[in-house]
Amino acid sequence: MTAMLRLENVTSAYGAVEALRGVSVHVEKGEIVTLIGANGAGKSTLLMTIFGSPRARAGRVIFEGRDITGMPLHEIARAGIAQAPEGRRIFPRMSVRENLLMGAQSFGIDPAPGLEQAFTLFPRLKERESQRGGTLSGGEQQMLAIARALMSRPRLLLLDEPSLGLAPLVVRGIFSAIRTLNAETGLTVLLVEQNANQALRLAHRGYVLVTGRITLEGTGAELLARPEIRDAYLGTH
Amino acid sequence: MAYALQQLINGVALGMIYGLIAVGYTMVYGIIGMINFAHGDIFMVGAFVSLISFVLLSTGGWAAGPGAVLLVLLISMAITALYGWSVERIAYRPLRGSFRLAPLISAIGMSIVLQNFVQVSQGARAKPIEPIITGSVELWHGNGFAVSVSSMQLVIVVVTLAVLAVFTWMVTRTRLGRAMRACEQDRKMAGLLGIDTDRTISITFVIGAALAAVAGTLYLLRYGLADFFMGFIVGVKAFTAAVLGGVGSLPGALLGGLLIGLIETMWSAYAGQDMFLLRELNPAYKDVAAFAILIATLIFLPSGLLGRAEVEKV
Numbered sequence: 306m307t308a309m310l311r312l313e314n315v316t317s318a319y320g321a322v323e324a325l326r327g328v329s330v331h332v333e334k335g336e337i338v339t340l341i342g343a344n345g346a347g348k349s350t351l352l353m354t355i356f357g358s359p360r361a362r363a364g365r366v367i368f369e370g371r372d373i374t375g376m377p378l379h380e381i382a383r384a385g386i387a388q389a390p391e392g393r394r395i396f397p398r399m400s401v402r403e404n405l406l407m408g409a410q411s412f413g414i415d416p417a418p419g420l421e422q423a424f425t426l427f428p429r430l431k432e433r434e435s436q437r438g439g440t441l442s443g444g445e446q447q448m449l450a451i452a453r454a455l456m457s458r459p460r461l462l463l464l465d466e467p468s469l470g471l472a473p474l475v476v477r478g479i480f481s482a483i484r485t486l487n488a489e490t491g492l493t494v495l496l497v498e499q500n501a502n503q504a505l506r507l508a509h510r511g512y513v514l515v516t517g518r519i520t521l522e523g524t525g526a527e528l529l530a531r532p533e534i535r536d537a538y539l540g541t542h
Numbered sequence: 543m544a545y546a547l548q549q550l551i552n553g554v555a556l557g558m559i560y561g562l563i564a565v566g567y568t569m570v571y572g573i574i575g576m577i578n579f580a581h582g583d584i585f586m587v588g589a590f591v592s593l594i595s596f597v598l599l600s601t602g603g604w605a606a607g608p609g610a611v612l613l614v615l616l617i618s619m620a621i622t623a624l625y626g627w628s629v630e631r632i633a634y635r636p637l638r639g640s641f642r643l644a645p646l647i648s649a650i651g652m653s654i655v656l657q658n659f660v661q662v663s664q665g666a667r668a669k670p671i672e673p674i675i676t677g678s679v680e681l682w683h684g685n686g687f688a689v690s691v692s693s694m695q696l697v698i699v700v701v702t703l704a705v706l707a708v709f710t711w712m713v714t715r716t717r718l719g720r721a722m723r724a725c726e727q728d729r730k731m732a733g734l735l736g737i738d739t740d741r742t743i744s745i746t747f748v749i750g751a752a753l754a755a756v757a758g759t760l761y762l763l764r765y766g767l768a769d770f771f772m773g774f775i776v777g778v779k780a781f782t783a784a785v786l787g788g789v790g791s792l793p794g795a796l797l798g799g800l801l802i803g804l805i806e807t808m809w810s811a812y813a814g815q816d817m818f819l820l821r822e823l824n825p826a827y828k829d830v831a832a833f834a835i836l837i838a839t840l841i842f843l844p845s846g847l848l849g850r851a852e853v854e855k856v
Contacts, residue, residue, distance in 0.1 A: 403720060
């Protein structure tokens with residue numbers, strides 16, 4: 306069985322600080338997989354390590370059967386992986402439309418269908434089309450980050466804490482957009498979240514990352530039922 | 543009045559040349575956050591390539607005419623662009639991700655290399671060329687002083703504006719320009735979207751060098767001389783122009799260039815004249831005036847006239 310994405314014993318570090326210690330994760334085609342963990346557990350590092358930045362010190366990253374460890378950042382993107390990264394990283398002095406076009410322009414594809422999809426998924430972006438990215442609200446920036454990532458028609462979408470700092474209503478909208486995309490287009494999603502409750506409800510499977518190591522894995526429902534998850538990530542009621 | 547108007551014309555023509563070079567400083571700063579101290583010497587290389595091309599063309603028998611000038615301009619842009627590309631590839635790219643001062647030191651080294659290379663290969667003495675664009679148009683005659691625009695000054699203004707118009711179109715309207723702006727605003731994100739950022743940076747150096755070659759050609763045509771050290775003082779003035787306009791701002795680079803050109807010209811024209819405090823000033827200090835502005839800008843207005851303060855919305 307070949308997974309769409311497979312991390313094998315990946316170790317990764319920023320300078321001397323080891324952020325991932327022998328992590329193995331796999332994502333099957335068509336799945337939504339979530340990775341939950343506290344601040345500083347290494348979640349964002351894991352997503353960036355898939356892109357080779359930082360490069361894995363040990364272990365391998367395999368995408369669609371191809372070893373992408375050590376490939377340059379832009380070539381990994383061109384292989385079919387897109388990311389809405391930590392902090393959203395909207396180009397602040399470009400319009401919403403230009404931000405979206407940036408998502409498609411390295412792929413030699415017609416941006417028109419992508420723009421249409423983006424504006425259907427997030428009508429708010431259509432209203433803001435000619436506004437500068439830096440002037441958008443946090444929720445709008447998150448929508449734009451996801452829509453921009455989708456412009457290249459990726460086969461795998463990496464989402465880094467899309468709920469961070471957003472109002473619950475906005476978060477619900479974004480999570481339902483992810484569910485719709487997965488159901489309608491079969492898009493494979495790897496979602497990193499601190500918001501464990503909603504992430505596990507959305508995902509087919511989940512992993513728990515604690516200080517650079519995977520401590521638990523299972524289906525979303527299984528993990529939601531585990532007492533240690535309830536205590537550590539869902540808060541006590 | 544007539545005298546002042548004449549100086550204004552002279553200042554604008556000189557300022558355009560500074561502006562062309564300043565754009566190269568500001569572009570490179572915008573995209574990789576370093577001051578390319580070798581950029582003035584790239585301008586010098588541009589002037590020399592033009593000089594050699596003019597000499598070759600005139601021995602071939604067809605040096606005159608707008609066609610020849612255009613041809614020389616294109617040759618100079620192409621070859622100088624190659625120099626710009628090589629400088630980045632050899633001296634800056636290997637240091638990417640190193641400490642901040644490393645590429646700056648490397649740039650100073652590259653500047654010395656280029657100067658010495660030209661000094662050794664072309665000789666240390668200033669090389670003259672025959673005037674190629676001559677003639678002038680008299681605009682106005684007042685108080686026994688004729689205000690005129692030379693054909694050369696017209697060529698400088700027209701060529702600079704045309705080149706900068708094409709350049710602005712490229713940056714704001716094309717995919718390449720968009721990729722350059724993306725790299726300037728968030729290089730890592732551009733990479734995540736599949737942009738080959740190293741290639742985009744290379745292209746930035748190529749374009750900056752081509753603009754410097756235009757400046758070098760115009761400078762050579764205007765002053766009729768090229769020497770291996772000419773890039774230093776002109777380069778520092780263009781750098782001052784970029785800082786004054788706001789490092790990172792493209793319109794700022796042209797504005798800064800024009801202001802430096804005007805200040806320098808006005809200083810030479812009025813310092814030492816017999817009125818008010820001016821008689822205390824020495825026209826030979828025109829360069830001091832330009833550099834005093836550099837220091838004053840860095841102290842009192844570090845983000846320049848059109849630069850933006852470094853505040854990003856989180």
